[in-house]
Amino acid sequence: MKKLMIIACAGLSLAACTATERGAGVGAATGAVVGGVATGNVRGAAVGAAVGGVAGALIGNVADQPGRCYYRDQYGARYVDRC
Numbered sequence: 391m392k393k394l395m396i397i398a399c400a401g402l403s404l405a406a407c408t409a410t411e412r413g414a415g416v417g418a419a420t421g422a423v424v425g426g427v428a429t430g431n432v433r434g435a436a437v438g439a440a441v442g443g444v445a446g447a448l449i450g451n452v453a454d455q456p457g458r459c460y461y462r463d464q465y466g467a468r469y470v471d472r473c
Contacts, residue, residue, distance in 0.1 A: 410450040417446020 421442020426435035452460040452470055459473040 410447050413450020414443045414447035417449070418443035421445070 418439045419442070421438035421440070422435045423438070424442070425438020426432070428434060428438070448468065449460055452458055455470070457473055458470050460468065460470055462468055
């Protein structure tokens with residue numbers, strides 16, 4: 391029950407945020423979990439949170455721009471253009 395309350399509070403705290411902020415929050419949380427599981431230490435979780443937060447903010451920023459999409463070219467570079 392305690393875990394359910396924590397998840398509910400975390401979800402409600404993101405409800406009033408912009409898409410960029412929500413993307414950064416979700417990306418950071420996901421990155422921390424993946425980094426922690428992959429490396430098995432706190433340093434990996436911190437690096438995962440940082441990378442996930444930046445990536446989530448970039449993707450969330452596109453959600454604030456109607457008619458714009460997030461793409462990658464063949465070299466892996468990210469860019470935003472009309473859909």
